[in-house]
Amino acid sequence: MPQERPGRPEIYSDQQLKDILLRFAVENPGKKISPFQLEKETGIKRHVWSRRMKHIIDDLSTPVEKEFGGKDGSLPLPNIAELVELNWDNKNKLIHSLSHINELLQSMYEQALLYHNKCSEYEELEQKFNQLAHENHQLKDRVNYFEKKYMEVVVQSTYSSIQKEQGLKNVIQLKSKSIEQPGLSTNFSKDFKDLFE
Template sequence: MISKSKGRPQKVSDNELRKMLVEYSSDYLGKVTYLGLERETGIKRHVWSRRMSKEIDRLNEPLISYTDNDDKLPLPNIELIVEQHFENKKHLVQALSHINDVVQALYDQNLTLKNKNHSLEEKLEQQTDKNKKLDQTIKEYEEIIVGSAYGVVRKDKKIKKNLVSIEAQNEVAATSLNFKKMFPNIFN
């Protein structure tokens, strides 16, 4: 006695569906969707979801293997890529070419960042030298200003008069400790 299978007879076999899925995935990089498959092949979405869901899920798995250490670069899982695309050399070459392109882009970005880092280090060194020179100039001016109070220093530096002087009108204010009166803007 022959047992009949329930439902409508299949118009397309599973092997044919797999071949169409491989062709579709090799032509369209990225996530494989049921709607995209329906549009491309004319076979309804429910057929794809019932009969090829495992294969489609396997194709949509990320090809990158992540490690526990976040400091390392997430590397592609080569074994998974080869396993997924073993029967379709064109798609395997495309996947490996994509990996190669990503590695090359990262290398180029690394070179650009190294050059930028080098130029920034040079600028930092120049600014540090400039700051040291300015600090030295400030110290020299401070020594001249403070030293101008002494007659010997004025004579040695050829300064005509004391650069810091307390005149009679501000003598009381200079010796006073009433900071609120001297600096009203600070103590509002």
């Protein structure tokens, strides 16, 4: 039974204030609750909250421990049975405490989802890299093959016997001024003197 207070009659009973406080705590999980916030959200003066509900507000504002990574690599979570036992008579505190667990699980889910997406991206990039590396290797083999064939043709074309055998005519040969080769349709050392000075 609420205690009689002298002065102006109370507009809200203690139970009504507790219900409003509970709704606020559920709608704002994990946030520190202050009389100022409650006044702003509910329109009920902060001195009413701080005078009549201070101990409940303090209880609700104390967060549940939720550090990541224990010494053994496990995730230390609050003991649900202990939370219920300690807060059996305080529904507001119990709901607020359990809302921290919801936040923790939501955060862990978002991190796991982000990790899963990054792993998928990594696998796609790895496949693309392997494909490009394979294509690059094939192209290098082709370049080497054609370079080898080109060098064979260049070397072979310098021999007049191979030129006749292959049916090559008008093969361009660059010679210095002192060496002249008969049978060429073009004499570069005479026709392009600037190249050989």
